[in-house]
Amino acid sequence: MARRRDYDMAVIGGGLLGSAIGWGLARAGQRVAVLDEGDVAYRASRGNFALVWVQSKGLGMPEYAAWTRRSSDRWAELAQLLKDETGLDVAFTRSGGFHLCLSEAELERRAQMLMRLHNQPRMVNYPYEMLEREGVRNMLPEIGPEVVGGSYCPLDGHCNSLRLLRALHTAMQARGAAYLANHIVQGIDYRGGGFRLATAAGEVRAGKIVLAAGNGNARLAPMVRLSAPVRPQRGQIVVTERVRPFLAHPVVTVRQTDEGSVMLGDSVEEAGWDDTVGNGVIAAIADRAARMFPLLGRLNIVRSWAALRVMTADGFPIYDQSDDCPGAFVATCHSGVTLAANHALELAPMIAAGRLHPALDVFSARRFDVPKAGRA
Numbered sequence: 001m002a003r004r005r006d007y008d009m010a011v012i013g014g015g016l017l018g019s020a021i022g023w024g025l026a027r028a029g030q031r032v033a034v035l036d037e038g039d040v041a042y043r044a045s046r047g048n049f050a051l052v053w054v055q056s057k058g059l060g061m062p063e064y065a066a067w068t069r070r071s072s073d074r075w076a077e078l079a080q081l082l083k084d085e086t087g088l089d090v091a092f093t094r095s096g097g098f099h100l101c102l103s104e105a106e107l108e109r110r111a112q113m114l115m116r117l118h119n120q121p122r123m124v125n126y127p128y129e130m131l132e133r134e135g136v137r138n139m140l141p142e143i144g145p146e147v148v149g150g151s152y153c154p155l156d157g158h159c160n161s162l163r164l165l166r167a168l169h170t171a172m173q174a175r176g177a178a179y180l181a182n183h184i185v186q187g188i189d190y191r192g193g194g195f196r197l198a199t200a201a202g203e204v205r206a207g208k209i210v211l212a213a214g215n216g217n218a219r220l221a222p223m224v225r226l227s228a229p230v231r232p233q234r235g236q237i238v239v240t241e242r243v244r245p246f247l248a249h250p251v252v253t254v255r256q257t258d259e260g261s262v263m264l265g266d267s268v269e270e271a272g273w274d275d276t277v278g279n280g281v282i283a284a285i286a287d288r289a290a291r292m293f294p295l296l297g298r299l300n301i302v303r304s305w306a307a308l309r310v311m312t313a314d315g316f317p318i319y320d321q322s323d324d325c326p327g328a329f330v331a332t333c334h335s336g337v338t339l340a341a342n343h344a345l346e347l348a349p350m351i352a353a354g355r356l357h358p359a360l361d362v363f364s365a366r367r368f369d370v371p372k373a374g375r376a
């Protein structure tokens, strides 16, 4: 028989966004349920590259650069809190990271892009350097002869993102949040100041809801008079066998994990809901990585996979609240590892208090309505 349950807050989606927000809400004293799909789900949170990355974020929206920097600044605190609450070490290091270039033309394009980014009005100040080959080699001694230089940002880092997801789930449940697997939300009804979520496993009621369903947000948002125009964007990743420590700083497409294997990535492909692995793409990823670090060419590839990013038209996040259904919020982004600290420690307390801070207005999906209005 269908069951009915009541909560202060229901979070739809148990990926990195839903679990970070769910944990943050539970820390704020809310009675939380997190509703999630079963194992058939597409989950960006189980297939990402695990960078906590600042450099190059925010061209076209300087507020996003500031939001990213803020999360990066709070990441050590996030990792420590999760360790204190769960005993799990998410292996966060902020060692500084690189974007490497394999030709003078690439290096020039990179320098121009970062200059445009940092010259934007209202741009948050953060350090970065363009380095010639020798400067890179001082910090990454194993680079190959084709590397001509790159950009370096001391704020960049990485973590073990599968462990991050596990730690967030463990922490939120330890604080009393109910994790409801196999609860695909099919309909949302706003009635009498509260929300009724229809699932095949029964109705769930909540005073407030957060849509954190990744690409599923596009379908759910209109049910509470919100909009979340996101699309799946495929990324493929390759993992090598374990090797001695050789890479003290993550590179945007090559990083050595805390367990010794090396992750190579990650492609950017518009393939709709297709998350199959393509051998041509994998070969191209491996080839470029081996040109950066020749020792990689001698390692066995042990795994590869494809996962679907959650992408908006401009690449920036959506954080919004519904005017017509007060208490309904939406959160979606394509850098859910990097922004996990903000989601747990900044966004969740705002949602618990019932109102997003006006500084987040810039992330409203209403920004996508502007061109339409212009054409009218």
Ligand SMILES: Cc1cc2nc3c(=O)[nH]c(=O)nc-3n(C[C@H](O)[C@H](O)[C@H](O)COP(=O)(O)OP(=O)(O)OC[C@H]3O[C@@H](n4cnc5c(N)ncnc54)[C@H](O)[C@@H]3O)c2cc1C
Binding pocket: 012, 013, 014, 015, 016, 017, 018, 035, 036, 037, 038, 041, 042, 043, 044, 045, 046, 047, 048, 049, 050, 051, 052, 053, 183, 184, 185, 186, 212, 213, 214, 215, 216, 217, 220, 234, 235, 236, 237, 266, 307, 308, 309, 310, 332, 333, 334, 335, 336, 337, 338, 339
């Ligand atoms: C290849 C790749 C590399 C990446 N690299 C990085 C990186 O280095 N650094 C970084 O910061 N980010 C990275 N990302 C992005 C990051 O992984 C995502 O931003 C993040 O995982 C998104 O989390 P999410 O919770 O929004 O979505 P998801 O992980 O997709 O989770 C959404 C959840 O919602 C559930 N759901 C959907 N519809 C419903 C419904 N109707 N009812 C109930 N549940 C529902 C799904 O089952 C799923 O569990 C990468 C992503 C990819 C694909």
